[in-house]
Amino acid sequence: MGLSIWQILIVxxxxxxxxxxxxxxxxxxxVAQGIKxxxxxxxxxxxxxxxxxxxxxxxxxxxxxxxxxKDTAQRETLKN
Numbered sequence: 001m002g003l004s005i006w007q008i009l010i011v012x013x014x015x016x017x018x019x020x021x022x023x024x025x026x027x028x029x030x031v032a033q034g035i036k037x038x039x040x041x042x043x044x045x046x047x048x049x050x051x052x053x054x055x056x057x058x059x060x061x062x063x064x065x066x067x068x069x070k071d072t073a074q075r076e077t078l079k080n
Contacts, residue, residue: 016024
């Protein structure tokens with residue numbers, strides 16, 4: 001006993017009637033925005049480290065930089 005095309009169409013029509021086209025399109029937009037943010041975060045993690053030091057929000061922190069300079073860069077990153 002599988003689902004026929006008519007049963008699927010009835011369920012789709014009921015969902016559209018209950019939630020409306022506006023809410024469904026807003027939900028899809030939010031999902032797409034979340035996926036884009038996730039991909040951006042993953043690409044930032046890949047580019048996050050280099051051989052000479054770490055990259056923080058486009059700023060390069062050398063491996064021999066003082067801990068105070070690293071802390072300052074991290075605080076400014078967290079503010080944004």
